[in-house]
Structures are given as C-alpha cells and as structure tokens.
Amino acid sequence: MELNILGLESSCDDTSAAVVQNRKILANVTANQQIHAEYGGVVPELASRAHQQNIVPVVDTALKKAGLGKKDLHAIAFTSGPGLMGSLLVATSFAKSLSLALKVPLIEVNHMRAHILAHLIEDPEQKTPPFPFLCLTVSGGHTQIVRVDSPYHMHILGETIDDAAGEAFDKAGKMLGLSYPAGPEIDRLAKKGDPHKFSFSKARVPELQFSFSGIKTSILYFLQKQQAQNPNFIAENLADLCASIQNTIVEMLYEKVLKASEQTGIKHLAIAGGVSANSALRIALKNGEENGHWQTYFPKFEYCTDNGAMIAISGYYQYLAKDFVGLEVQAQARKKITL
Ligand code: KG4
Ligand code: ZN
Numbered sequence: 001m002e003l004n005i006l007g008l009e010s011s012c013d014d015t016s017a018a019v020v021q022n023r024k025i026l027a028n029v030t031a032n033q034q035i036h037a038e039y040g041g042v043v044p045e046l047a048s049r050a051h052q053q054n055i056v057p058v059v060d061t062a063l064k065k066a067g068l069g070k071k072d073l074h075a076i077a078f079t080s081g082p083g084l085m086g087s088l089l090v091a092t093s094f095a096k097s098l099s100l101a102l103k104v105p106l107i108e109v110n111h112m113r114a115h116i117l118a119h120l121i122e123d124p125e126q127k128t129p130p131f132p133f134l135c136l137t138v139s140g141g142h143t144q145i146v147r148v149d150s151p152y153h154m155h156i157l158g159e160t161i162d163d164a165a166g167e168a169f170d171k172a173g174k175m176l177g178l179s180y181p182a183g184p185e186i187d188r189l190a191k192k193g194d195p196h197k198f199s200f201s202k203a204r205v206p207e208l209q210f211s212f213s214g215i216k217t218s219i220l221y222f223l224q225k226q227q228a229q230n231p232n233f234i235a236e237n238l239a240d241l242c243a244s245i246q247n248t249i250v251e252m253l254y255e256k257v258l259k260a261s262e263q264t265g266i267k268h269l270a271i272a273g274g275v276s277a278n279s280a281l282r283i284a285l286k287n288g289e290e291n292g293h294w295q296t297y298f299p300k301f302e303y304c305t306d307n308g309a310m311i312a313i314s315g316y317y318q319y320l321a322k323d324f325v326g327l328e329v330q331a332q333a334r335k336k337i338t339l
Contacts, residue, residue: 005075007312010091011083011111013042015054018308019066020316023122027065028309029058037179048086055094077107077315081335088331096327105324109314115272118303118310129268129297136257139273140166143210145260151317158208166275168212172219172245186242187278193243200248208260250280270297277304
C-alpha cells in the first residue's frame, strides 16, 4: 500500500510542509522568515506570527506540487518539540485541526530525531546508512552525537554543555557584522580565506561532550584587541577570520566524532541539522573517510536545515509502528530524543 503523509515543521523560523509517499518525497516546501535578519537572531514573537501567515499557503503549495488532495492523505505528522513554544504551537494546532477534519491519524514527531531520520528518505541524491550508525546532529539549537540502532531506537552518546555549533557560527558572525543566520555566510566567505591564519582556543571537555561558549569569548577578546590597533581589522581580514573560525569549530566536531567512532567501533557516520550543510565540515569528514575511519553519509542540502520532509519521513516510520497521538497532545519546548 502507498502511504501519503503530510509533515509539518514550525519549531523555529522556517515554516515547512512536505508530503511523502512511503519513503519518497513528493513535495517539500519551505517559507524562510527574512524578518529576523535585521535583529541578529530569531525573535520568537515575530516567528510565530510569520508561521501563522505562512502555514496555509505552504501546505497548499506542498499538496499541489505533490499532485494530491487533502483526501489522499493517510496521516498528519508535526513537530511537537523541541523548539520555540509560540512557533511550535502553529504546526501543532494546524495538524490537530487537519487530522480531526480529515479523520486521519495524528503523529507527533521529535525534531531532533527527525533531523536524523532525514537520512532514510529515498532520494537519488543521498544514500541511506545501514544500522547501527552514528549521527552528528549539529543545528542552531543542538549539538549531539547519537547512536542510531533503528528508526525507533537512538541513544545520545554526547552533547553540548552550553552553546550549539550553529549558535557558535551565528554569534561569531554577529561579531563580524554578518546578518543572521551567519553560518551559510561564514561558509561562503571562508572559501577565500586561510583557515590557519588565526587561532582560537578550544574548550577541553571530557568524553563525547562539546562546549562552544569559550570560543565565542576567545573570538570577542581577539577582535577587541585587534580593532583597538586597527579599526578596519575585520573588514581587512574577513575571509581569513571566517575560515579560521570555521576551521576551529569543525576541528572541535571532528575530534569528538573520531572518539565516538573509536569507542563504539561504528564506522558508518551520518551528519544532520543545519550545520551539516557546512562545506568545511563535509570536507573534513570526507578526509576521515579517505583515512579509513568511517564511511560518510551526507543528507541532501534541502534536508539539512529545518524542513517538512524530515517530519514526513518520521511520520511514515511512526505510522508503520502505529505510534499515533490524540488531540490532547501538546507542544513541548524541551523534549528529549530518547523514547
Ligand atoms: O537545523 P537548523 O535549520 O535549525 C535548528 O534546528 O536550529 O540549523 C540552523 C543553523 C544556524 O545556526 C545556521 O547558521 C546553521 O544551521 N547553518 C550553517 C550552514 N547552513 C546553516 N552553519 C555553517 N555552515 C553552513 N553552511
Ligand atoms: Zn533543526
């Protein structure tokens, strides 16, 4: 039987709807919110208002692209958390109403698990890792190394004790005068820079944990010192600064992933979340593959940053397990990945 599932995502600043037919994506439509760029970060109240404006047209467009009507849907999947409460409420309420109106099951999806399950989407532009695999999930809000035993069983082996990797990119970018989200801009500018020109101190944290708040302070003090001598320091060294900051963050991620692979003996390595779009991270992990450490699995770019497709594929697997929820389900700003 062919299962058509609608996936809805509104946990942060992207409103996205996608339709899967079994493991294939028929449509994946995202409305990005430009409004936050001028504030240097996501403004929760503005985000939830924009989600409210975007959700109906985004769902309509996704269904149109998929060539399906609402009546063809077998279930509605939505992100219930983690994320910004006001934002989460939009997809949560919309999904509840739609499932009630269409009399189809409602599926509650964990955003962090969904980033990982994006790897199970059947798409000619990405390959699916075999179980068990390790997944480095790096986004604006999270940094985790997860052992994935099946679509239903995952364990966090290590995570950040403070800032997330994406946050480090965004905050560093803000200091450089780049607009939010700065990650993609740093990635782009870094291509013309020298990654070894400047060095920033890396936090030493035990085992498979991460810490990214120290590097932020290190960059801040460094810039203050340099600008005191040369007010044009940032403008004159932008590409080298971006490349060096990016290199430091990538090295921090790489070291822990190598440790996780050695400790578990697992040699299939996937990456997920917005920062998995980073080209230097991809190159570093590919080098690890060439050195015989692991085999890498990179998601297609559109499945890296927040998207409805990852919610829809999660909905597909949860549908198979009959993991449905009632209308009393609530959005949860903090939500653990483990079941
Ligand atoms: O997964 P995501 O879309 O949203 C969250 O769940 O947080 O991740 C967004 C994060 C932002 O911090 C953004 O700067 C970062 O991913 N990001 C990147 C790149 N593309 C997005 N960071 C570095 N390099 C990129 N190419
Ligand atoms: Zn995300």
